[in-house]
Amino acid sequence: MEREFFLLFSTVATGSGFLVVLAKNPIHSALALVTCFVQIAALFILLGSPFLAVIQIFVYVGAIMVLFLFVIMMLDVRKEARSRFLTKGAPLGFLVILVLAAEMFFLLTRNAVFSTNIVDGVPTTPSIKELGLTLFSEYLLPFEVASVILLVALIGAVVLAKTEEDDTATKDELAGGVVK
Amino acid sequence: MIPVSWYLILAAILFVTGAAGVLLRRNVLIVLMSLELMLNSVNINLLAFGHHFQDLRGQIIAIFVIAITAAEVAVALGILVALLRNKHSLEVEDLAILKG
Amino acid sequence: MGMSYGMENFIAILPLLVKMAVVVFVLLLLPLPLTWIERKIAAHIQQRPGPMRVGWHGLLQPLADAIKLLTKEDHIPTDADRLLFRMAPVVALVPPFVVFVAIPFGEPVRLFGVDITLSMSNMNVGLLFILAVSGIGVFGVILAGWASNSKYAVLGSLRSIAQMISYEIPMGFSVIGVVMLANSMNLSDIVAAQSGVWNIVYQPIGFFVFFVAGLAEAQRIPFDLPEAEGDLGAGYHTEYSGIRFSLFALSEYLVVVILAILNVLLFFGGWQHSPFFLTPSLWFLLKIGFFIWVFMWFRFTFPRYRYDQLMTIGWKVLLPLSLLNILVSGIFMF
Amino acid sequence: MARSSTHKRSWIGWVFFTDLWGGLRLTLRYMFSKTITHHYPDFEKWVPYPRHRGHHFIKTNDEGDVNCVACELCSKICPCDCITVIPFEDAKGNRRPEVFDIDLARCLYCGLCEDACPADAIKLGQEYEVSSTRSENLVVHLEDLIAAPRKSDNGGQVMAAKLVKDEAPKSVTTGTSDGFDWWERISRKE
Known part of the structure; x- marks a missing residue:
């Protein structure tokens, strides 16, 4: 059962991942990315971390992608959809991609360590309580640093999106830019 | 049980797809989105290893990745909107003004 | 989250399948009585009788409306993005249904010698799941607005996005006090934690913020800016007709029902303290009905806020209030 | 209707939403009060004022002949060209209409025919239920016009009525009671 679910989710994730890169219209590729993220959230559940799955949906799908779509809709992308698809340095890029792939x-095929499951017994799902305790004790400093980065990003986004003269568009951008 | 290598292969495929988007596409928005895809594939890896080795740190680092990504996207889109106000173009090559 | 662990035999998942079927059936039929009730409330607030002619006091009117909507022409604008235009109503409909996976309707009951929990999945991140999934609901609106290729629709969905993003934050913060009181994000635990006193007593500010933000999330009056008929036609579903339009209407009604359920579960004790003549689940449903009635009462009482007022309320009133609520509850619990 | 209250509220009222509660209290009272609308067509019917311009009728004189002298002035003045008149000479040697058709689907009930008529024949009466599912039924002839209801003598009242369902459904006033003035229902006792 689990195996079938994995195959289903990973196939859809891969397909929509390709669509992100291949779609001409940014809106289409954003929606493909949303699909991909939802599949990845489902995979997180298979990996025994429901909390991360919900956070994934909350932050990536509910906030980041909505922000993307908001910006795309504010800009005029109809003419973008007709413009040239690839960069000038595409051949070099292809080469790099090929080497990377x-x-x-x-590495994945030649390394025997990961091709078998070496944990015996069913792995336990760590509870959210454990997760929270570790996060706020062992990783308190990184956590605080991350929150400061978020604050800085918030202020930065507001400053960037703010125009000199107070036009009406600023309010919308502010509303979009402040989130996360 | 699903062998951890399956997750790694999936993550690798998504990562390469994302990298292709970053390197090949001209549209800034799609480049940004491909970047998100790459970060997510890394998250899959982190969680797969965390699950595999029964270690909480995988999840915790994934949480940090998600938080930092959110910050990155907010700033990136802010820069994008500010740029578009000055230069009406979404193409990567038109934005290379620092190159002189 | 035993989603796929050890569900080999069919008997084990039979109760789940039955529950799913019941919930889907009920949810698909729910808007029929709700539209009738809403129209009757609207009518009586305006001192008129409302629908009277189809059936006894117009009871069959929603059925007639449904038949009308199903048989109407399904029109797609010329320059619309046809695929996305067709997808949008379905995308809008999915999140409200998914939310019901995590909602409990009472204590476990014993039926035919089997213990049956009155929820599909008693997940330990239930509250977060509901907030996250209802946040996805905005995608249907975005798709509809974008794919219609109409100015009204795009403006409506832009407003929608800004509004939903703004109000999701105070809404999420306002429930943190409740989670702190219950020490859990599991909805059954949250209800169980209210066996003494309802949360509304400890969390009046939290309830206020949640209620107002919820009205905004469901895009009900006084926060129905995205479909303000005065300035935007019908907002994001301006170009929709027939069956696709009715799917949007269905999802809007379901969001209202979800909000009522969440208000009761989080702040009004769920199925706790039922009076002697009611079973706990019926008591729960009664309270949900009361909240739905309150939402409809509000709708026909208040005028609409202006857009800048909407943003001011969200960012300058509700957000600080919810943060203050967290701070105060934290101090008291400490 | 709207009483403009400009008196200044204290901040306490603002914090506890006194004005919102006031609105809610008002609508709650309305929700459980009696409805004020006409229960038309099932139980009540509005009888229009005599000045109302509805379905046309043609007056007859004491001998039973129509007043109309078939001068066709109404047909000429009609802005939407909906009246057809064909004259003939009857046994007494008077000029009378042989055909007098009005297409109610085209008529805009402006009343110009009434003004133009030199013989005090055509008038616009009280009848307003002229709908039909077939446009042929909307062409009324001379005998229909003679039989059509006159101007109302009890106008401006709501009468008890019931719906008669046949080919052309109509609400027919019943009973002998005088009816009542509708405006009484919405008069506010303050």
Whole structure:
């Protein structure tokens, strides 16, 4: 059962991942990315971390992608959809991608350690309580640093999106820019 | 049980897809989205290893990744909106003004 | 989250399948009585009788409306993004249904010698799950607005996005006090924690913020800016007709029901303290009905806020209030 | 209707939403009060004022002949060209209409025919239920016009009525009671 679910989720995730890169219209590729993120959240449940799955949906799907779509809708992308697809340096890029893919393929197939499941017994799902305790004790400093970074990003986004003259568009951008 | 290598292969495929988007596409928005895809594939890896080795740290680092990504996207989109106000273009090559 | 662990035999998942079927059936039929009730309330507030002609006091009117909507022409604008236009109503409908996976309707009951929990999944991140999934609901609105290729629709969905993003934050913060009191994000635990006193007593500010933010999330009056008929036609579903339009209406009604359920579960004790003549689940449903009635009462009483007022209320009133609520509850619990 | 209250509220009222509660109290009272609308067409019917311009009728004189002299002035003045008149000479040697058709689907009930008529024949009466599912039924002839209801003598009242369902459904006033003035229902006792 689990195996079938994994195959289903990973197939859809891979397909929509390709669509992100291949779609001409940014809206389409954003929606493909949303699909991909939802599949990845489902995979997180298979990996025994429901909390991360919900956070994934909350932050990535509910906030980041909505923000993306908001910006895309504010800009005029109809003419973008007709513009040139690839960059000038595309051949070099293709080469790099090929090397990267080959390298990963090589590492994954030649390394025998990960091809078998070495944990015996069913792995237990760590509770949210454990997760929270570890986060707030052992990783307190990184946590605080992350929150400061979020604050800085918030202020930065507001400053960037703010225009000199107070036009009406600022309010919308502010509303979009403040989130996360 | 699903062998951890399956997750690694999936993550690798998504990572390469994302990298292709970053390197090949001209549209800034799609480049940003491909970046998100790469970060997510890394998250899959983190959680897969955390699950595999029964270690909480995988989840915790994934939480940090998600938090920092949120910050990154907010700033990136802010920069994008500010840029578009000055230069009406969404293409990567038109935005290379620092190159002189 | 035993989603796929050890569910080999069919008997084990039979109760789950039955529960799913019941919930889907009820949810699909729920808007019929709700539209009738809403129209009757609207009518009586305006001192008129409302629908009277189809059936006894117009009881069959929603059925007639449904038949009308199903048989109407399904029109797609010329320059619309046809795939997304068709997808949007379905995308809007999915999150409200998914939310019901995590909602409990009472204590476990014994039926045919089997213990049956009155929820589909008693997940330990239930509250977070509900907030996250209802946050996805905005995608249907975005798709509809974008795919219609109409100015009204795009403006409506832009407003929608800004509003939903703004109010999700105070809404999420306002329930933190409740989670602190119950020491859990599991909805059954939250209800169990209110066996003494309802949370409304300890969390009046939290309830206020949640209620107002919920009205905004469901885009009900006085926060129905995204579909303000005065300035936007019908907002994001301006271009929709027939069956697709009715799917949007269905999802809007379900969001209202979810909000009522969440208000009762989080702040009004769920199925606790039922009076002697009611079973706990019926008592729970009664309270949900009361909240739905309150939402409808509000709708026909208040005028709409202006857009800048909406943003001011969200960011300058509700957000500080919810943060203050967290601070105060934290101090008291400490 | 709207009483403009400009008196200044204290901040305590603002914090506890006194004005919102006031609105809610008002609508709650309305929710459980009697409805004030006409229960038309099932139980009540509005009888229009005599000045109302509805379905046309043609007056007859004491001998039973129509007043109309078929001068066709109404047909000429009609802005939407909905009246057809064909004259003939009857046994007494008077000029009378052989055909007098009005297409109610085209008529805009402006009353110009009434003004133009030199013989005090055509008038616009009280009848307003002229709907039909077939447009042919909307062309009324001379005999229909003679039989049509006159101007109302008890206008401006709500009468008890019941719906008669046949080919052309109509609400027919019943009973002998005088009816009542509708405005009484919404008069506010303050």
